[in-house]
Amino acid sequence: MVNENMLLMIPGPVPLPPQVLRAMSRPMLGHRSDDFYGMYASIREMLNKVFQTDDEIIIISGSGTCALEGAIGSLIGEGDKIVALENGKFGERLKELGNLYGTSVPVEVEWGHSFPLDKVEAALSEGAKAIAMVHNETSAGILNPAPEVGKLAKKYDALFIMDCITSIGGDYVKLHEWGVDLAIAGSQKCLITPPGLGFISVSKRAEESLSEKEPYYSGIKTHLKSARKNQTPYTPALPLFYALEKALKLILEEGMEARIQRHHRMAEAVRSAITAVGLELLPQLDEYSSYSNTVTAIKMPNGIDDSTLRGTMRKRGILLAGGQSQLKGNIFRIATMGNNGPAEIMRVISELELVLHEKGVIKSYGAGVEAANKVLRA
Numbered sequence: 468m469v470n471e472n473m474l475l476m477i478p479g480p481v482p483l484p485p486q487v488l489r490a491m492s493r494p495m496l497g498h499r500s501d502d503f504y505g506m507y508a509s510i511r512e513m514l515n516k517v518f519q520t521d522d523e524i525i526i527i528s529g530s531g532t533c534a535l536e537g538a539i540g541s542l543i544g545e546g547d548k549i550v551a552l553e554n555g556k557f558g559e560r561l562k563e564l565g566n567l568y569g570t571s572v573p574v575e576v577e578w579g580h581s582f583p584l585d586k587v588e589a590a591l592s593e594g595a596k597a598i599a600m601v602h603n604e605t606s607a608g609i610l611n612p613a614p615e616v617g618k619l620a621k622k623y624d625a626l627f628i629m630d631c632i633t634s635i636g637g638d639y640v641k642l643h644e645w646g647v648d649l650a651i652a653g654s655q656k657c658l659i660t661p662p663g664l665g666f667i668s669v670s671k672r673a674e675e676s677l678s679e680k681e682p683y684y685s686g687i688k689t690h691l692k693s694a695r696k697n698q699t700p701y702t703p704a705l706p707l708f709y710a711l712e713k714a715l716k717l718i719l720e721e722g723m724e725a726r727i728q729r730h731h732r733m734a735e736a737v738r739s740a741i742t743a744v745g746l747e748l749l750p751q752l753d754e755y756s757s758y759s760n761t762v763t764a765i766k767m768p769n770g771i772d773d774s775t776l777r778g779t780m781r782k783r784g785i786l787l788a789g790g791q792s793q794l795k796g797n798i799f800r801i802a803t804m805g806n807n808g809p810a811e812i813m814r815v816i817s818e819l820e821l822v823l824h825e826k827g828v829i830k831s832y833g834a835g836v837e838a839a840n841k842v843l844r845a
């Protein structure tokens with residue numbers, strides 16, 4: 468039986484506010500009608516506030532990967548090179564998409580490690596149409612150096628594509644300042660909407676550089692043309708639009724600065740608790756990278772395995788994320804995204820400490836709760 472009260476502490480989908488869930492039960496409306504056009508216009512206006520940009524934003528009915536494919540596939544064509552930075556699962560995906568539409572020039576480091584900027588510069592200096600980076604690498608809990616990579620992109624006249632799927636709505640994303648041309652987001656992360664919508668903000672420069680051919684379903688040109696008439700080219704996932712409209716209102720009611728600060732505080736509380744109980748964080752930082760504020764990646768401690776740790780937590784009503792691909796079994800992840808707050812963080816940390824203690828991984832419990840509490844109540 469599905470436990471409907473399971474506390475989701477995974478990096479999407481996130482728990483949804485009841486108002487957002489209720490919004491989806493509204494009757495359908497015709498998507499070629501003024502009712503829809505009005506809703507679409509108001510959603511796009513709110514999205515601009517949340518993305519903190521005046522670049523045009525398109526909404527695609529499809530998950531984050533669908534929007535990523537739309538972005539890369541619309542900009543990169545046969546014969547084009549794209550520098551793809553990989554320090555985790557989603558960087559790997561950018562590289563794969565680049566190779567599907569053009570040629571990726573990969574800059575690869577061990578997952579969870581920081582990118583040496585001299586290697587990034589060396590790759591760009593060979594000449595490339597674009598560079599793609601994951602801002603917040605969800606698989607490894609690391610926040611990559613957007614301002615520095617943006618500067619390098621500018622220096623070598625490459626367009627900057629940034630996967631902001633787990634940063635927009637939960638962390639600072641300064642698209643204009645950092646020179647990001649295409650920023651991609653997803654509904655089920657910090658935007659407290661169910662899975663199934665992807666977003667791309669498109670700079671003027673990116674629009675002028677789009678390639679002749681584009682993916683049929685998620686192509687930027689096609690979506691921009693319709694969006695300018697407050698329409699979608701194909702039938703939109705209407706209930707998700709209803710949910711998104713409500714979610715954006717709630718996000719703007721909280722205010723972007725307060726929301727981002729809340730995410731920072733939650734992640735800091737988790738990190739502080741994790742290190743207080745003697746566990747280690749995965750990322751290997753340098754002066755330009757930092758820990759993610761929306762998901763914390765923790766090395767699996769000795770004396771317990773992934774299925775015991777996460778399985779016991781699940782029995783206690785809390786869902787944590789595991790590692791992906793090569794990190795499977797080696798790490799577990801606690802997400803701090805969406806509308807969770809101190810109550811949820813304290814519950815996760817106290818249950819985690821109890822489980823680790825019960826299984827003999829730590830000798831005493833309480834240090835984590837105390838550390839998290841100190842951050843959250845500061």
Ligand SMILES: Cc1ncc(COP(=O)(O)O)c(C=O)c1O
Pocket residue numbers: 478479530531532533557601603604605606630632633653
């Ligand atoms: C950074 C990042 N990029 C891309 C994706 C893929 O998004 P989706 O699963 O919505 O296709 C995810 C999903 O977790 C992600 O965290």
